[in-house]
Amino acid sequence: MEFLIEYFSDIPASHRTVILLGGLTIFLLLENAAPLFRLKYHKWKHLGINMFFTLTTIVVNFAMAFLLFMASDWAVTNEFGVLFWLPISGLWMALVGVMLMDFISAWLAHYLQHKSKFLWLLHLVHHSDQQVDVTTANRHHPFESVFRFSFTLLAVIIVGAPLWMVLLYQSLSVILSQFNHSNIKMPDWLDNMLVWVICTPNMHRVHHHYRQPYTDKNFGNIFSLWDRIFGTYVKVDNKKLVYGLDTYMAKEEADDIRTLMKLPLLGYRPPVVYEEEEEL
Numbered sequence: 001m002e003f004l005i006e007y008f009s010d011i012p013a014s015h016r017t018v019i020l021l022g023g024l025t026i027f028l029l030l031e032n033a034a035p036l037f038r039l040k041y042h043k044w045k046h047l048g049i050n051m052f053f054t055l056t057t058i059v060v061n062f063a064m065a066f067l068l069f070m071a072s073d074w075a076v077t078n079e080f081g082v083l084f085w086l087p088i089s090g091l092w093m094a095l096v097g098v099m100l101m102d103f104i105s106a107w108l109a110h111y112l113q114h115k116s117k118f119l120w121l122l123h124l125v126h127h128s129d130q131q132v133d134v135t136t137a138n139r140h141h142p143f144e145s146v147f148r149f150s151f152t153l154l155a156v157i158i159v160g161a162p163l164w165m166v167l168l169y170q171s172l173s174v175i176l177s178q179f180n181h182s183n184i185k186m187p188d189w190l191d192n193m194l195v196w197v198i199c200t201p202n203m204h205r206v207h208h209h210y211r212q213p214y215t216d217k218n219f220g221n222i223f224s225l226w227d228r229i230f231g232t233y234v235k236v237d238n239k240k241l242v243y244g245l246d247t248y249m250a251k252e253e254a255d256d257i258r259t260l261m262k263l264p265l266l267g268y269r270p271p272v273v274y275e276e277e278e279e280l
Helices: 002-009 013-033 043-077 090-115 117-127 134-138 142-159 163-181 188-194 201-208 225-229 257-265
Strands: none
Touching: 002 163, 013 134, 013 163, 043 134, 043 142, 043 163, 043 257, 090 117, 090 142, 090 163, 090 225, 117 142, 117 257, 134 163, 142 163, 163 201, 188 201
């Protein structure tokens, strides 16, 4: 535990870059070796679009990182936050802290983006991807990156997270997000075992189906229990999924960076109402 605290308290920027690019490379290789879908698309163009938004996410997070440092330092100095109010320490403190960070920063922020028309406009770039793979993980509009960062900041204060815990959480979040967006075929026995604890690709892909009610299911990023607790968990046959959004299926909206950047400004489109309810 001491090694974990020491390492993430002073993790070099180069190591964080390795985590991001290393995870991306590993899952790209796994997708090529054992894909769930043989996606028919221009791989390099798709990669270029999603890497552009990955870079904008990095720029936003880097520019605002000092706020996380300040918030963490304030919480620790003033002994403010859930971790200071519970009689726990060591490994239990790390587990509870990361779980609460995941709930506030990822699950709750994500849930609210689906329930608010304004916030949904920020989230469109992510859901407009019709070829979901590992590069989709960081396909976020810069405005959405700012919104998500604000919830990470809120989580740091509420949890009372020390800096090492913040950086540990962010590292786990990057890897798990890449993992659960990746286009890899997992053995059923492995998925059934892992999904009790973490969000697997089979679990999260459902969230990227183009029609309701599935778009509003399986919001989780690291831990799967939040969707189970709040009744948003569903399990379906992944091979029947169709990625994208029924209101944004035009190629020029899904595959053009300039258009994607303007999506939040184009206004809210109500969801398509179907006569029959879809069952997967």
